[in-house]
Amino acid sequence: MKKICLFLASIILLVNGLDAQINIPKFSEPGSISQTIGFTNIKIEYERPMQKGRKIFGGLVPYDQVWRTGAGPCTKIYFDKPVSINKTTVAPGAYALFTIPGISEWTIILNTDTSLYGAYRYNSEKDVVRLKVKPRKTVRSYEALNIDVDIVNNDAEIFISWEQTQVNFQLKTTTQAIFMQEVQNALKNDRNLEADKYANAADYIIHNRLGFGKHVLDTAMMLIDRSFEIEEDSYFYRIKRDILMLKRDYDSYLTVSEAHIAYLQKAKPYNDYEKEIERIQRKNQKLRDNH
Numbered sequence: 001m002k003k004i005c006l007f008l009a010s011i012i013l014l015v016n017g018l019d020a021q022i023n024i025p026k027f028s029e030p031g032s033i034s035q036t037i038g039f040t041n042i043k044i045e046y047e048r049p050m051q052k053g054r055k056i057f058g059g060l061v062p063y064d065q066v067w068r069t070g071a072g073p074c075t076k077i078y079f080d081k082p083v084s085i086n087k088t089t090v091a092p093g094a095y096a097l098f099t100i101p102g103i104s105e106w107t108i109i110l111n112t113d114t115s116l117y118g119a120y121r122y123n124s125e126k127d128v129v130r131l132k133v134k135p136r137k138t139v140r141s142y143e144a145l146n147i148d149v150d151i152v153n154n155d156a157e158i159f160i161s162w163e164q165t166q167v168n169f170q171l172k173t174t175t176q177a178i179f180m181q182e183v184q185n186a187l188k189n190d191r192n193l194e195a196d197k198y199a200n201a202a203d204y205i206i207h208n209r210l211g212f213g214k215h216v217l218d219t220a221m222m223l224i225d226r227s228f229e230i231e232e233d234s235y236f237y238r239i240k241r242d243i244l245m246l247k248r249d250y251d252s253y254l255t256v257s258e259a260h261i262a263y264l265q266k267a268k269p270y271n272d273y274e275k276e277i278e279r280i281q282r283k284n285q286k287l288r289d290n291h
Contacts, residue, residue, distance in 0.1 A: 028071035038154040038175025043078040046070035048144040056163040066119045084172040086131040195230035198223045
C-alpha cells in the first residue's frame, strides 16, 4: 500500500511539473491597422519594437541600410484595389514595406516578397515602388514604433513614427475616379435614380471638392438639378445654395434662397421651418450688405 501511495505521489509531481510554465510578454508586440478609404480597404501588419532608452535611428536602426520597418517578420501592407504611389500604379495584393532610413532622407520601398523574416534576404529586383521622403522631428516621443493611416480627400497618408522621427507618404486610391464614372453614368440616364441619390452625390462632391480637380461644382449642379426635375425638397435647395456660394454666383444664390423660403412657407416640411427661414433671410441680408 505504501509503495502504491509513493507511486501516485510521484505521478502527481510529474504532472504538476509538466503544467508549470512561465508566460513571457513579447519583446515586440504585434500591431495592425485596417482602414477603409472610399472603396479601398488597406491593412498594415507589423511588430512594434520599443525604444527602451536606446538610440534608434543611427543606432539600433542603422542609417542607409534596408530596414524591415518593425521587428520580426517584414512589415506587410495590403490593398484590395489598385492604388497609386509616387505615380506608380500598384496592383491589389500584399507587399512588404521596407524603408532605408537616412539622416536627411528616407527611401520607402514596396516589395513583392512578403515571406521574409526581417530584411535578411531582401532582393531589390522585387521592388514595385521606391520613393524618397524627408524625415521630420516630432513634438512627442514614440516609445513604440507606430504606423498610422490618415485620410485626405479619399486618399491615404501613411505615417511611420518612432523615437522623435516621423516620415510619411501618400497612397492614392481609385475612389474619386470610380465615383465620378458612376456619376457620369447616372447623368446619362433619364431619371433612373431616386431624387435623393442625385442630391447625395452632389453633396458628396461639395464636401470633397478639393480631391476632384477642376469643374466639379458644375457636375454637382447638374446632379442637384436632376433632383429638382424629380421633386422639390428643402435639402435640395440647401445643396444648390451651397454650390452657388462656392461658385461665388451671388445673384443666383439670392434667387434660389428666395425660392427656398417660398417653398418652406408653402410646404412647412418640418417643425422648425420658420427658424430656417430666419437663418436664410439673415444670410441673404449679410450677403447683400457685403456685395
